[in-house]
Ligand SMILES: CSCCC(=O)C(=O)COP(=O)(O)O
């Protein structure tokens with residue numbers, strides 16, 4: 001597991017990369033890395049900042065409920081992402097080492113078209129999402145948006161399939177996870193391609 005300051009540097013670098021891709025516009029999006037499992041601790045990006053310009057210390061260590069712990073390696077004064085509670089729930093349930101939340105357009109357009117879940121099949125890029133192109137079908141769960149992370153967490157857990165490392169929050173954005181930030185990014189990149197394909201074909 002990474003130490004907190006190394007995780008902070010990686011969160012800042014990945015956030016800058018996603019901002020360059022147009023997936024963290026304004027102050028949108030947030031990323032986390034799991035620091036320990038027992039007790040669960042995550043380093044999560046700080047709330048409300050331009051994610052393209054994060055300093056390596058612009059993160060907050062949170063517990064399994066997404067609440068800040070007492071000692072902060074980056075110092076006091078930063079709030080954890082408003083969505084830290086959902087990051088913690090996803091990390092707890094899936095065992096992920098990193099969770100990324102991005103405000104891409106394709107997932108929210110797909111959720112408008114398929115609010116009960118987005119079905120993908122027979123596409124080579126599914127391999128890059130951690131699935132086989134021969135899997136019968138891959139269903140990306142869609143949940144309604146909420147400002148309450150416990151409501152989102154409960155909805156996530158009801159639809160959780162260990163083989164599907166993503167969740168679309170309707171009219172909001174997407175969560176993707178993996179063992180580390182690079183795996184989560186590769187999956188997010190491939191999922192964006194898959195959902196862009198699905199929405200273009202449906203037009
Ligand atoms: C225009 S961003 C609205 C809040 C949001 O959805 C988001 O992803 C960023 O929240 P944070 O608290 O992590 O800055």
Ligand SMILES: [Zn+2]
Pocket residue numbers: 028029083101103172173
């Ligand atoms: Zn968001």
